[in-house]
Amino acid sequence: MSKPSPEVYERGRGMDAHNKVMRDIRSQKQKTYDPHEPTRVWIDEDNTPDGVYDSLTIILNTGGCRWARAGGCTMCGYVAESVEGGTVSHEALMDQIQVCLDHETEHMDDGEKAGLIKIYTSGSFLDEREVPAETRDAIAETFSDRDRMVVESLPDFVTREKLEDFTDRGIETDVAIGLETATDRVRHDCVNKYFDFADFEDACDEAADAGGGVKAYLLMKPPFLSEPEALEDMKSSIRRCAAVDNCHTVSMNPTNVQRYTMVDELHFAGGYRPPWLWSVAEALRETVDVDAIVVSDPVGGGQERGAHNCGECDELVFKAIKDFDLRQDPSVFDQVSCECEATWEYVLDAETSYNMPLVK
Numbered sequence: 001m002s003k004p005s006p007e008v009y010e011r012g013r014g015m016d017a018h019n020k021v022m023r024d025i026r027s028q029k030q031k032t033y034d035p036h037e038p039t040r041v042w043i044d045e046d047n048t049p050d051g052v053y054d055s056l057t058i059i060l061n062t063g064g065c066r067w068a069r070a071g072g073c074t075m076c077g078y079v080a081e082s083v084e085g086g087t088v089s090h091e092a093l094m095d096q097i098q099v100c101l102d103h104e105t106e107h108m109d110d111g112e113k114a115g116l117i118k119i120y121t122s123g124s125f126l127d128e129r130e131v132p133a134e135t136r137d138a139i140a141e142t143f144s145d146r147d148r149m150v151v152e153s154l155p156d157f158v159t160r161e162k163l164e165d166f167t168d169r170g171i172e173t174d175v176a177i178g179l180e181t182a183t184d185r186v187r188h189d190c191v192n193k194y195f196d197f198a199d200f201e202d203a204c205d206e207a208a209d210a211g212g213g214v215k216a217y218l219l220m221k222p223p224f225l226s227e228p229e230a231l232e233d234m235k236s237s238i239r240r241c242a243a244v245d246n247c248h249t250v251s252m253n254p255t256n257v258q259r260y261t262m263v264d265e266l267h268f269a270g271g272y273r274p275p276w277l278w279s280v281a282e283a284l285r286e287t288v289d290v291d292a293i294v295v296s297d298p299v300g301g302g303q304e305r306g307a308h309n310c311g312e313c314d315e316l317v318f319k320a321i322k323d324f325d326l327r328q329d330p331s332v333f334d335q336v337s338c339e340c341e342a343t344w345e346y347v348l349d350a351e352t353s354y355n356m357p358l359v360k
Helices: 016-026 066-070 090-107 133-142 160-167 184-191 197-209 227-242 262-268 277-286 314-327 330-335 340-350
Strands: 040-048 051-059 116-120 148-152 172-180 213-220 247-254 293-296
Touching: 040 090, 040 116, 040 293, 040 314, 051 090, 090 133, 133 160, 160 172, 160 197, 172 184, 172 197, 172 247, 197 213, 213 227, 213 277, 227 247, 227 277, 227 340, 247 277, 277 293, 277 314, 277 330, 277 340, 293 314, 314 330
Parallel strands: 051 116, 116 148, 148 172, 172 213, 213 247, 247 293
Antiparallel strands: 040 051
């Protein structure tokens, strides 16, 4: 695992204890990765302000999030998939893009191209330590024939000038920002993320200046919150994000237990349970009136380390969530039911920070 640079972010931010624990956990990682191969690539469908698009999702293998190398977020294990050494060359990153284009050619029908390109890294696409300006410009040119682009970044790195590489080429461009929650205390103390909601609002303004939009990523059930606390914080966060000018989409990401994280250690010790799929559905149902597209993609849904119910109804509820993402119709949740709803309702009523998780 690469060591954090002398400019590690935690200094002076009051997060030294969390970061020390996270660095110790991440140091257990041994596996190495090929800088010429992307971390992952797949074809999917996504709901956007311009309708539903076929999407090519790319996770570039970079040197990793600089905040994660300093310690980082309690639930995020993506830096463990990063290339050793902290940097990846322009040539290697463009090799990764070519692998993704080859994947698209192989899996799209009749030579069609995805109208939406989504590019993520283990940290921030707009951080030039991860993706140099030369590479960002080359990627923008590569996909200049597409309709829409989503790039992921922490708010620090969102500037009009960087986004204009895409918007000046006529690509409808959105920044996906891992806000996690609209509640600063939860973001700082539970997620160990350093910035404030006001910084997210500033990033929305920067994106607007470039002619781009913002997609807020929220985290359903960070560690140290009970199920009812997490559900209420999620509903409140969706509403606050939807009220911010230029934030047109909110993506709710239920916490999944990733290796080399604090959440993994808590889960192993019986101190953390991923959220119920019923809670995900409830948050979507209760915020359907907001002025934004609200979606969720429960990674690992139905598994012990991902959002799950009892095991019997997980697949049906997961399908209802995916259906809601495309249709934004809460009636899909009326089509699924299970006896375990009673257990979930009891958890919402009885679980507190002193007895969580109340059930597995």
